[in-house]
Amino acid sequence: MIAFISSLFLAISLLFTKYDEQHAVIPLWSDKVADSIGVNIHLHYRDTAYANWPAVEEHLRLLHIRHIRDGLIDTTWQPYYDHLNTLAADGIVSTLITPMNVSDITLRRYVQNVHGIEALEAPNEVATTTPQWNIHLQNVQRHLWNITHSISSHIHIIGPALTSADAYRQLGDLSSLEDFGNVHDYLGGHEPETAGWGDRAFHTYYGSLAYNLASARQASYTKAIISTENGYITDPNQPQGISEQLAAQYLSRMLLLHLGMGIPRTFIYELIDEGPNPSEQHFGLLDASFHPKATFTAIASLIHETEDPGPTFRPTLLHLKIHTAPSDRTFFIFPLEKRSGEIILCIWQQQNSRRGAPLSFSSSSRLRVSIKIPGFIAKRAKFHILSDSGALRDEVVRRDHAALVVEVDSHLAFLSFFTQKIPRKQYVYAENAKRLPSTTPHRR
Numbered sequence: 001m002i003a004f005i006s007s008l009f010l011a012i013s014l015l016f017t018k019y020d021e022q023h024a025v026i027p028l029w030s031d032k033v034a035d036s037i038g039v040n041i042h043l044h045y046r047d048t049a050y051a052n053w054p055a056v057e058e059h060l061r062l063l064h065i066r067h068i069r070d071g072l073i074d075t076t077w078q079p080y081y082d083h084l085n086t087l088a089a090d091g092i093v094s095t096l097i098t099p100m101n102v103s104d105i106t107l108r109r110y111v112q113n114v115h116g117i118e119a120l121e122a123p124n125e126v127a128t129t130t131p132q133w134n135i136h137l138q139n140v141q142r143h144l145w146n147i148t149h150s151i152s153s154h155i156h157i158i159g160p161a162l163t164s165a166d167a168y169r170q171l172g173d174l175s176s177l178e179d180f181g182n183v184h185d186y187l188g189g190h191e192p193e194t195a196g197w198g199d200r201a202f203h204t205y206y207g208s209l210a211y212n213l214a215s216a217r218q219a220s221y222t223k224a225i226i227s228t229e230n231g232y233i234t235d236p237n238q239p240q241g242i243s244e245q246l247a248a249q250y251l252s253r254m255l256l257l258h259l260g261m262g263i264p265r266t267f268i269y270e271l272i273d274e275g276p277n278p279s280e281q282h283f284g285l286l287d288a289s290f291h292p293k294a295t296f297t298a299i300a301s302l303i304h305e306t307e308d309p310g311p312t313f314r315p316t317l318l319h320l321k322i323h324t325a326p327s328d329r330t331f332f333i334f335p336l337e338k339r340s341g342e343i344i345l346c347i348w349q350q351q352n353s354r355r356g357a358p359l360s361f362s363s364s365s366r367l368r369v370s371i372k373i374p375g376f377i378a379k380r381a382k383f384h385i386l387s388d389s390g391a392l393r394d395e396v397v398r399r400d401h402a403a404l405v406v407e408v409d410s411h412l413a414f415l416s417f418f419t420q421k422i423p424r425k426q427y428v429y430a431e432n433a434k435r436l437p438s439t440t441p442h443r444r
Contacts, residue, residue, distance in 0.1 A: 022374065023322065027315040027335035028259070030344055034307035036259050037299065038067030038095070039285065040229060040270040043083050044075065049272045049288045053083055059271070059286060060092060063296065064303045069228055069267045072096040072120065074106045081114055088116025095119040095158065095228070095267070100126065100140055104147055111151045120148055121182065121228060122160035128167045137171060145177040158182050161228055165201065165215035174219050181220025183263075185212050185230035185254070189240040192254035193332075193350050209254075213261060224264055230254065231269040234293055235282040245388040248298035252386055252412045255302065256334045256346055268299065297390025305384065305392065305414050308338040318343065323370040323403070331367055331408065344416045345371070351410035366407040370400060371415070378404050378417040386412040 039060075042050050050056060060068070068087060073080060084094055093116040098107070100123045111117065122141050126133060137160060145157050159178040162168050175181075187194060187207065196205025202214035216225050232247035233240055242250070251268065258266045273284035281288075285296035315337035324331070334346040349367045371378075383406050384392040397415070398405040406415055 023320050025318050025320065025335050027318055027337035027343065029308065029313065029315055030306040030336035030338050031308040031310075032264075033256065033259060033336065034064070034303045035066060036263075036265050037065060037255055037303060038069055038265055038267040039063070039065050040069045040267050041272075042270070042274070043070055044073050044077070044080055045274065048274045049286075049290065050274075052290070053079070055290045056271070057083075057086065057090070059290060059292075059296075060087065061090060063285075063300050064307065065299075066092055067095065067118065067265060067267070068092055069095045069097070069121075072098045072102065072106070072110055074099075074103070084114050084116065088114075092116070093118040095121055097121045097124050098144055099123060100136075102144070107144075107147055108151055111148070111155065117155055119156040119158050119180070120144060121158040122178075124228075125161055125163055125184070128162065128164075128170070134170045134172065138174065138177075141174055141177045156180060158226055158228065159220055159223075161216075162219075165211075165218070168215050168218040171219045173221055175221040175223050178220065178223060180264075181216050181223050181225035183212050183216035183225050183227050185209060185227050185258075185266075187230075187232075187250075187254075189232065189242045191351075192250055192257050209257060209261060213263070224262060227258055227263050227266040229267060229269045231283045232295075233282045234284075234295065238282060241282065244293040244295055245390075248294035248388070248390045249386065249411055251295055252298045252302050253332075253348055255299075256332075256412075260334060292390075294388065294390040298386055299390075301386060301390055301392045302412075306336060306344065308340075310339055313339050319374050321372040321374055321403075323372075325368040325370075329367050331369070340418075342416055342418055344414055347406070347408050347413045347415060348411065349409050365409040367409065368405065368407055370403045370405045372403040373419055376419040376421055377402060379420050381415070381417040383416075384414045386414075 041056065042048065043053070043056070045051070070084070087094065094114070095118055096110065098120055122144060123137070126137055141159065148155055148157060156179040157177070158180045159174050159182045160171070161182040161184045162171065190197070190207065192209060194208055196208035196211055198206025202211055204210040204214065213225060232242055232250060234244040234247045235241040236243055255266055268285065270283050272286045272290070273282055273288045274280040275288050284293070285299060286292055318335060329349060331347065331349040336344040336346065338344070347369065351365065381397045381404050383395045383397040385395050387393040395406065404415065404417065406413065
């Protein structure tokens with residue numbers, strides 16, 4: 001079974017297709033993947049590793065990240081403003097979380113003096129136990145919308161992220177006071193493709209990405225939703241913790257699934273392990289000594305493979321004929337295209353591995369995928385696998401006549417190629433030749 005992720009208009013379309021059929025898909029511009037990725041940081045946590053500003057800046061640049069999320073802090077500590085401006089000069093723009101009691105003066109100071117503010121976000125995960133909390137939050141959201149738009153016309157407003165479907169329901173429709181809705185996607189150590197594990201609602205189950213998205217949509221309605229927090233605890237000894245190798249695979253796949261589901265930006269939580277609080281100590285892409293985990297390397301690899309800066313362009317319609325062996329497994333294909341015409345098919349096989357050891361690339365778990373582009377020849381084909389370390393590993397692309405043949409498991413893989421049109425007469429002759437019965441020479 002094939003789960004085709006069609007990214008036209010950033011809307012998900014999962015087409016569960018029959019074996020060995022032809023599919024027409026419109027790839028997504030590959031740079032939209034790289035541009036969709038952001039990371040949470042805490043530059044004002046001066047009692048943690050974030051106090052080492054030169055190392056923070058260096059690793060953000062190594063990651064090639066373009067978006068960070070931090071707080072709009074009412075502080076007299078000038079380096080905080082300076083660091084945000086330095087990141088803006090590096091091409092890294094900021095989404096800043098506002099507190100419940102933010103003043104007009106503080107908002108104006110930030111907008112006027114901090115460069116590269118991309119968005120302001122409503123207060124984060126507010127307590128829903130106080131009387132009339134929802135009315136208060138609605139008023140805060142209205143004030144944030146009005147005061148920001150009176151100062152600047154280019155800063156987006158993101159709604160609040162809440163901790164339950166019922167809280168979003170109580171909050172009600174904020175779509176007229178926000179440019180984007182907000183959701184936090186913590187999957188408790190489960191794979192991003194999980195169908196959920198709790199009560200059924202919104203035609204899905206608690207715990208799934210679809211459930212989280214539907215919960216948040218109760219407050220954002222038709223507005224696109226940004227995932228401002230999600231991630232994995234990379235310590236198997238902690239509750240809901242998994243290995244960093246498994247987290248690397250899950251995070252990279254989640255980013256693609258989010259984009260396919262219409263989530264234009266995902267902020268991973270977070271850049272560095274905070275410590276000493278055990279619940280916050282192991283979310284980082286880097287440990288507290290700035291040693292890269294497999295998750296850091298995997299995200300850097302994904303950005304490196306997909307980034308394609310330059311003018312926006314419209315990808316072309318692509319016809320694919322796909323054959324798999326065995327034919328009863330579910331796998332995902334996310335088609336991308338670069339401005340050069342290079343096609344990138346992000347492919348992985350669904351395999352549930354919650355809290356398990358990293359999946360090995362063994363012959364028993366592999367799925368053989370044969371891909372043909374009718375009427376075209378695939379040229380300069382390359383095949384990379386996102387290894388357990390997060391680094392890209394070259395693998396063999398085999399050819400079976402005009403088809404490209406690769407083997408995939410649950411590790412994210414990238415099959416890239418350019419297409420060259422086959423002259424019509426040559427293509428028709430080749431197709432007709434396949435239909436001719438085989439003959440055996442007569443013996444004399």
